[in-house]
Every structure is written in C-alpha cells, then in structure tokens.
Amino acid sequence: MDSMTWKITGRTSGGICSGSEPPDNWREQLAVRLGYRPRRIGVLAELALFGALDCLDAAGETTLPADTMLQVCSLRGSFSAILQVLEQNREGLPMPFSFLQSQTSQLLPALAAALKWQGDAGIVLARNPVELAVLACQQAGSGGMLLGWVEEPRPASSCWLRLVPCVSPTASFVAASSLMELASPDTHYWRLSREGVEVAPGPG
Amino acid sequence: MNPVYLRGRALISALGASLPEALECISAGGRGLRRIELADGTNWPYFSIDHSGPDWRIRAQQLVCAAASEAGLETVRNAPLFVASSSLDIGAIEAGLVRSGDSHDFAEEIAGWLDWTGPVYLVSSACTSSLQAILSASGFINSGRVNDAVVMGVELANRYSVSGFAAMQLLTPGQPKPMGLDRDGIALGEAVSVLHLSVQPARWRFCGGSNIVDGRDPTGAIPETVSEMCARALKASGLQASDIDLIKLQAAGSPVNDANELAGLAAAFGTLPPLVTFKAAIGHTLGASGAAEIALLTACLEANVWPRQDYLPDPHLCAVLAHPEAGSVHYVLADILGFGGGHAAVILEDTSAHMRSGIPGSARHG
Incomplete structure (x- = not known):
C-alpha cells in the first residue's frame, strides 16, 4: 500500500459533484435515510449530512474508522443563519439555536453524531480545491479521508468523496486543477505529488 | 519526518500591543476588564485590544500588520498561511461594511494586507481553529513539502459572538x-496572534498533537474524549504522560466545562502535572485562542512571568493552578476545547531543557 495514493470508494450521487443541485426532495430523502427528521441543526448541517451519508452509502460504509480525517469546505458557511442572528441582535439577544446554527463548525458534531464516530474533523477553506486536497492528503491517516464541499442554497451543493489508501495502480495520472476533475465520476484514484494532486481513471 | 520549531511569534491582546507589552502588563498585575454593551441593554465583560481605528477593517489591517511585523514574517511570505478565526469579519458586517463575497475573502484580505504570495487557508472550526491550523501547518513541514508555515489567529471585536454566548x-x-471556587462563566476577548513554524531549529519544538470532534455534546467537552485527545497527542509525540511537565488548560471559567476538562485530564495523567490558564488574563479569544495562548505560554515560560490568580481555587477539582519555575518544564501540553465538540491538543518541547538537565537528544522516547 502506498501512503500517498488513494482510491475513491464513494462519492455523492446525482451529479452533485459535477455541479448539479441536490434533488428538490433532499430533505425527505435525508429523513428516510436517518430514520428521523434532523432538528435544529440548520440547513448547512442538513445538507452536509445528506451528501456525506449518500457518499458513504456508495462506499458501503455506515461509519468511519477512528483514524479517518473528515475535512469540510464551505465558502459561504452558515451565512443565512449569521444574518438571522445579526437581525435578532438588533432587537436583543439571539435565540440560542439560531446562534448555534450560525456556527458553520456545528455541522461537524452533527456528522459525528450521525455516524456514531469521533475523530479528526475540521472546517478548512481554500479558494482552490486542489490546495484543500493536498492538505487533506498530507494529514490523512490509515483510515483515509472523507472530504466534503457544502454550500447552502442558492445554489445548494453537497459534494463528498470517500478515499482510502491503496496500492498505486498502473494507470496514467494527470495533475488535477479543479473540483470537477478531483470528483469526476471518471476519477478513481488520487496521488499526492510535489506539485499538487494527480488523478487517474479506474481500470478499463 | 522533518521537525517543526516555533521560529517566530506575536500576540496583540488585551494585555498589550506585543508580547513584551503583555509580559510587562502581567508583571504589573494585569489589565482591568472592559465591558461591551448589547442591544438589549445588558453589558458583558470583554477583553478588548486597546487600539482604535477609523473603521473595523482598517483597525483589523493595522493589528494584523503589526502582529506580522512582531513575528518577523517578511522572509516567509511564500509559505502556506493558515488564518484561524471563529467570527471572521462579522464585526465589519455589524458595522455596515458589507461583505462582498464569501468567508474566505477575509483570509484573502489578510493575505493581501501582508503581500502574501503563498497558499492561503482559513480554518474556522470554532475554538479549536488555531490548534487545528498548527497541526495542518506542522503536517506540511513534517512531510518536507515546505520549510515554513504561518498560523495567524484573528478574533476581533463583534457583538455577534458576545450576544450568542x-x-x-x-x-x-x-x-x-x-x-475557581465560584466560577460562573467565561468572558470573551480579542486577539491577533502569529506563530511562525519552521524546520529551522529554535527553542520550542512542536512534537505532535491531536484533534477530535465528538458529536455527543456540540457545545462542550466530554471527559473521556479529553483523555483520548491526550492519549493521541502523546502517541503522536512519542511521549508518555509522565513526560509532561506542564499543562496549559482550556479552562475558561465555565462551571461544567472546567470540571469536565479536569476529569478527562486526571483520567489521562493520574497525578496531574502543574496547570496554567490564561483566560483570566486575556479572555477566551475563540478561534485565535490556541495560537494566542501558545505565544503567551512560551513567552511566560521564558520570562518566568505568570498571570496573578486573585480568586480562590475550587477544591473539588483537586487541581491547583501553578507558576512553574523557569527551567522546570521540558514538555508542555496545550489544549483547547470548545464549540462543535472540538477537543484539540499540541505538545511542545523546550529544546533548551535537555542542555540544562543533561538529557541527550531532544526527545526522551523515540
């Protein structure tokens, strides 16, 4: 096994990683998947749960190994909840749950609780998704990584990839320059290089 | 694996406009609390930085540039920059200086103020942001990918955080x-802190650390997870619990969280080493707190200057805050616990300690 090569074992379905928005009934689908309707965690955390669980379903996993790294990027964060808190602040104190929902990092305990998992998780932003991929590859343990790019409406997004360390395949790797390339359905492998992250297709 | 040293540091906080000023202020007994008033007419203690600017962004720029200058970042502007912040530029939005883009714009704005040419990351995982940034920056240096990386904690005045808490x-x-015996809550504060991490040897070495998110309590610490955080940090550092000579606590004054932290540490360490906390001196500076308190911790250890504790300790916690003797500390564990179920710790080594004690090499294990 090469510690600098990873295989994509799961990704969010429905073309979400290629720019499609989640289906209109994503909240209903999430409630069915969880067996309950999530309460008071906010739309960003709900979207994160929707995409992450869909990705893990594709990977055939219900939880994560302890030494998996979970990294989430949300460029806009919980901005609608922040605006709501700022509005409440003009009148008095905000509602406690409004304040909690305005903390982007609250999606991490929501994910950890849903997966019944605890481990290395963080909200890290970079303009260039490849720089985030490099950072994740650099830090990932033997359990690999679960990476998410989540944005609240509009347009909503929740693209997740599950990657595990693997033996380097005999495939042609090319440098990735965008999330589209990192997460493309044609991309099956990542390899950390001096310049960034290279991607390769699957066999055949 | 390349080692990681603390090559430069800076802190602007309620204690002063630099680390030397902070030490001077601590020696003089610290600084009185100010208060921040909210729309509902209540006002709350707040550790603000004594610096005025024409508006929020210009003040932020002045403070960031001053901290970068204190840390001596001129020669490493092509290194990865990790901005760690919980509230970002919400103070500017409150003041009507509308954000044109997204959250990462704030990190890029900071990079622009510093003429930064290296990659810019924003870590915004609530209170543990700075320590996560240190772990990420250390990973880059450990792997040999870069020789330098910079962590900048930025938490500046806003009513959003105060009203939420x-x-x-x-x-x-x-x-x-x-x-404390009658602790009844935390006070927030401002800070701009810089840690320049480098492969170049310096007195303080980052040995390793850990970061654990536990979803069972989205707002506080869980004792078993504190213990696990310590175990993972020690393992990553190649150390044992008995090697730790000092713990820099999260302890902010919360009745429950302080007790949970102590319970977790007691389980991990058995007999606790001496403990220190800085939040009575600079407040809880949220996303900046990890970097701010490490900058202050290392400066206090070097100068043998410690914040005065002018309240009774809680005897039920069976833990006494200490003023460690200069030269008595070889390894120190610094932790931050917080919102989002975050539990993070890093371990630092005073590499000058082995010269004093005669211990060969820079680590006792591995």
Whole structure:
C-alpha cells in the first residue's frame, strides 16, 4: 500500500459533484435515510449530512474508522443563519439555536453524531480545491479521508468523496486543477505529488 | 519526518500591543476588564485590544500588520498561511461594511494586507481553529513539502459572538475565574496572534498533537474524549504522560466545562502535572485562542512571568493552578476545547531543557 495514493470508494450521487443541485426532495430523502427528521441543526448541517451519508452509502460504509480525517469546505458557511442572528441582535439577544446554527463548525458534531464516530474533523477553506486536497492528503491517516464541499442554497451543493489508501495502480495520472476533475465520476484514484494532486481513471 | 520549531511569534491582546507589552502588563498585575454593551441593554465583560481605528477593517489591517511585523514574517511570505478565526469579519458586517463575497475573502484580505504570495487557508472550526491550523501547518513541514508555515489567529471585536454566548448563558457577568471556587462563566476577548513554524531549529519544538470532534455534546467537552485527545497527542509525540511537565488548560471559567476538562485530564495523567490558564488574563479569544495562548505560554515560560490568580481555587477539582519555575518544564501540553465538540491538543518541547538537565537528544522516547 502506498501512503500517498488513494482510491475513491464513494462519492455523492446525482451529479452533485459535477455541479448539479441536490434533488428538490433532499430533505425527505435525508429523513428516510436517518430514520428521523434532523432538528435544529440548520440547513448547512442538513445538507452536509445528506451528501456525506449518500457518499458513504456508495462506499458501503455506515461509519468511519477512528483514524479517518473528515475535512469540510464551505465558502459561504452558515451565512443565512449569521444574518438571522445579526437581525435578532438588533432587537436583543439571539435565540440560542439560531446562534448555534450560525456556527458553520456545528455541522461537524452533527456528522459525528450521525455516524456514531469521533475523530479528526475540521472546517478548512481554500479558494482552490486542489490546495484543500493536498492538505487533506498530507494529514490523512490509515483510515483515509472523507472530504466534503457544502454550500447552502442558492445554489445548494453537497459534494463528498470517500478515499482510502491503496496500492498505486498502473494507470496514467494527470495533475488535477479543479473540483470537477478531483470528483469526476471518471476519477478513481488520487496521488499526492510535489506539485499538487494527480488523478487517474479506474481500470478499463 | 522533518521537525517543526516555533521560529517566530506575536500576540496583540488585551494585555498589550506585543508580547513584551503583555509580559510587562502581567508583571504589573494585569489589565482591568472592559465591558461591551448589547442591544438589549445588558453589558458583558470583554477583553478588548486597546487600539482604535477609523473603521473595523482598517483597525483589523493595522493589528494584523503589526502582529506580522512582531513575528518577523517578511522572509516567509511564500509559505502556506493558515488564518484561524471563529467570527471572521462579522464585526465589519455589524458595522455596515458589507461583505462582498464569501468567508474566505477575509483570509484573502489578510493575505493581501501582508503581500502574501503563498497558499492561503482559513480554518474556522470554532475554538479549536488555531490548534487545528498548527497541526495542518506542522503536517506540511513534517512531510518536507515546505520549510515554513504561518498560523495567524484573528478574533476581533463583534457583538455577534458576545450576544450568542450571552444567549446561551455561558458568560460571566463579572470576572472569569478558571478553575475557581465560584466560577460562573467565561468572558470573551480579542486577539491577533502569529506563530511562525519552521524546520529551522529554535527553542520550542512542536512534537505532535491531536484533534477530535465528538458529536455527543456540540457545545462542550466530554471527559473521556479529553483523555483520548491526550492519549493521541502523546502517541503522536512519542511521549508518555509522565513526560509532561506542564499543562496549559482550556479552562475558561465555565462551571461544567472546567470540571469536565479536569476529569478527562486526571483520567489521562493520574497525578496531574502543574496547570496554567490564561483566560483570566486575556479572555477566551475563540478561534485565535490556541495560537494566542501558545505565544503567551512560551513567552511566560521564558520570562518566568505568570498571570496573578486573585480568586480562590475550587477544591473539588483537586487541581491547583501553578507558576512553574523557569527551567522546570521540558514538555508542555496545550489544549483547547470548545464549540462543535472540538477537543484539540499540541505538545511542545523546550529544546533548551535537555542542555540544562543533561538529557541527550531532544526527545526522551523515540
């Protein structure tokens, strides 16, 4: 096994990683998947749960190994909840749950609780998704990584990839320059290089 | 694996406009609390930086540039920059300086102020942001990918954080008393802190650390997870619990969280080493707190200057805050616990200690 090569074992379905928005009934689908309707965690955390669980379903996993790294990027964060808190602040104190929902990092305990998992998780932003991929590859343990790019409406997004360390395949790797390339359905492998992250297709 | 040293540091906080000023202020007994008033007419203690600017962004720029200058970042502007912040530029939005883009714009704005040419990351995982940034930056250096990386903690004045913590009934109406007998809540504060991490040898070495998110409590610490955080940090550092000579606590003055932290540490360490906390001196500076408190911790250890504790300790916690003797500390564990179920710790080595003690090499294990 090469510690600098990873295989994509799961990704969010429905073309979400290629720019499609989640289906209109994503909240209903999430409630069915969880067996309950999530309460008071906010739309960003709900979207994160929707995409992450869909990705893990594709990977055939219900939880994560302890030494998996979970990294989430949300460029806009919980901005609608922040605006709501700022509005409440003009009148008095905000509602406690409004304040909690305005903390982007609250999606991490929501994910950890849903997966019944605890481990290395963080909200890290970079303009260039490849720089985030490099950072994740650099830090990932033997359990690999679960990476998410989540944005609240509009347009909503929740693209997740599950990657595990693997033996380097005999495939042609090319440098990735965008999330589209990192997460493309044609991309099956990542390899950390001096310049960034290279991607390769699957066999055949 | 390349080692990681603390090559430069800076802190602007309620204690002063630099680390030397902070030490001077601590020696003189610290600084009195100010208060911040909210729209509902209540006002709350707040550790603000004594610096005025024409508007929020210009003040932020002045403070960031001053901290970068104190840390001597001129020669490493092509290194990865990790901005760690919880509230970002919400103070500017409150003041009507509307954000044109997204959250990462704030990190890029900071990079622009510093003429930064290296990659820019924003870590915004609430209170543990700075320590996560340190772990990420260390990973880059450990792997040999870069020789330098910079962590900048930025938490500046805003009513959003104060009102949110007030709404959750987490703030003290008076003085924060970490580990104190009648502690009744935390006080927030401002800080701009810089840690320049480098492969170049310096007195303080980052040995390793850990970061654990536990979803069972989205707002506080869980004792078993504190223990696990310590175990993972020690393993990553190649150390044993008995090697740790000092713990820099999260302890902010919360009745429950302080007790949970101590319970977890007691389980991990058995007999606790001496403990220190800085939140009675600079407040809880949220996303900046990890970097701010490491900058202050290392400066206090070097100068043998410690914040005065002018309140009674809680005897039920069986832990006494200490003023460690200069030269008595070889390894120190610094932890930050917080919102989002975050539990993070890093371990630092004073590499000058082995010269004093005669221990060969820079680590006792591995």
